Amino acid sequence: MTLTKEVKKKKQPKQGMLENVMKQFDAAAEMVQLNPNIKKILAVTNNELIIHFPVRMDNGEVEIFKGYRVQHNNALGPYKGGLRYHPTIDIDSVKALAMWMTWKTSLAGLPYGGAKGGIQMDPTKYSITELERITRRFTYALGENIGPEHDIPAPDVNTNAQTMAWIADTYMSTKAPSERSKNQHVVTGKPTGSGGLEGRDRATGFGVFLTIKYWAESKDIDLNGKRFIVQGFGNVGYWAAHFLETVGAKMVAVQDAFGTISNSEGLSVADLFEYTKDNKGSIVGFAGSTEVAKEDFFGLDCDICIPAALGNQITAENATQIKAFLIAEGANGPTTVEAEKILMDKGITIIPDILCNSGGVIGSYFEWLQNRNGELWELDEILAKIDKKIKEVFRKVSQTSEEKGIDMRSAAYFIAIQRIEKAYIQRGIFP
Incomplete structure (x- = not known):
């Protein structure tokens, strides 16, 4: 009896996020009549990194952690996406989140692609000193797979400005002294005292x-x-x-x-x-x-x-x-x-x-620009910039929704995927 019940459960698994995002993508690709060759490219990720790394705990014991970084697509610019610390993280969920980031940055009209990552862990079970060592060791293990003009992480579930400060400091410490200040924008969502953007938290x-x-x-x-x-x-x-x-x-x-x-x-x-x-x-x-x-x-x-x-x-x-x-x-x-x-x-x-929820990556873009250009913006100015961008994108989605008689998600995907398709058509595919 018990065995039969277990078999039944396996036959009816809960739908995962990857299955969900692929259904959305397939529907959107059909709606925009996406070039079949470009659909093949966008249906898979560019790179998937799984890292197992050791960290010494406060009690002296060593624990092994599993970290992920998935880079979905960079046709429009450097990979961009958060890092989350959560026990439910697996490769499929990170792939789904990376794909969503590609659509999000494209829809917002940003010069970014999509990525996501994190560590499979419950951060509430670790001390602040352990979290710092875990974060720094993960950053070191990622190495050149991240970078200010290549892949720019940001906060996500259970990570924050402090997490980003540790990552930035670790990454910059691997560079020559003369190059360190040029790499501050390797992450966004940093504390304001460490190159962060006023208002990025909100x-x-x-x-x-x-x-x-x-x-x-x-x-x-x-x-x-x-x-x-x-x-x-x-x-x-x-x-x-x-x-x-x-x-x-x-x-x-x-x-x-x-x-x-x-x-x-x-x-x-x-x-x-x-x-x-x-x-x-x-x-x-x-x-x-x-x-x-x-x-x-x-x-x-x-x-x-x-x-x-x-x-x-x-x-x-x-x-x-x-x-x-x-x-x-x-x-x-x-x-x-x-x-x-x-x-x-x-x-x-x-x-x-x-x-x-694109206000976060839009804010990240302004922080990245601020670091890149050596500028400093006030909170009111930043919120006004985010407001202007959101208003512009919202109007595009609403207009597309009304003109084509489709729901808002379909309209958002229509705009996002067409922008990426246009980039591929204009540039061609190497070789």
Whole structure:
């Protein structure tokens, strides 16, 4: 009996992110009538790196870690994409994320390709000194596979400005003294004191807010009083919620790795953020909130849903429960293809990830330029630059969506893939 059950489970595996992104790509390639030869190129990654490296722990024991860096495509410029530290990372998920980065940078009109990487680990189980040694050893192992004009990592899930500072310092230390300052832009998302960009911490969440704002304006919808729920209360979720609150929207539920809380009267974004600082990052137990079962989160009553955690969170199983009229994808690939069909049948609009959360890579681009050109920009100026870029891209997607009678994701893919196809057609394929 037990054996039979195990066999059945294996026959019905959950759809992974790679399968999801490939379905999206195949549909988009057919829609734009992509050149078959270029489709072959874009369907695979350029390079896939898996690194096993040893690190000495605080207790003197050596632990072996597995790290990844996948470079999907660089037809438009250097590879660009984050590094995440998470136990669920595997080669397929990194390949999917790298491919999404290619579409995202292309859609945003940036001179970048797409990459992604990380380490298979739970960072909460290690001390700050161990995390530093793990990060520096991983950087050293990556060697010349990254570089300021070749492949530029950035923060992602469970990595931050400090992580980027360690990477930059390690990478620069491998260069001759006269060359070190020229390599500061090997990563973006650094602390401001180490060449980072003012406001880079809020860039992704700010972009999520802006896409919601511009969508609401295009539909003549007032965000004041609208209720929203957020999955993930890290940089992306927190800042998206922060900016939405400034225009009168009300956060009524939040879910993180520790639990789910709600309050139909609203949860203060600032107060919850301060509470998490003193509660080991957890939202659970926040005053005035009610705990909700994890599986009930997406079914909570709201107007706007912001999945800003991990991929494949909105599935065919929970999509039917969603009451929101708008889903703003703060995370990469949070909605499966099957779930999207259900949501579209229900008349729910989805602002796709490659548009919705592109504020982060746009901010990274400005940091890269700032380092490259030896400039220094003020916060207001940076937010204005991100706003201008997001507005421009949002209008292109909306216009394409209306002209072709397609949804926003299809429109975003249409623009992104055509830009890459044009580059290949103009340059040709060597030899």
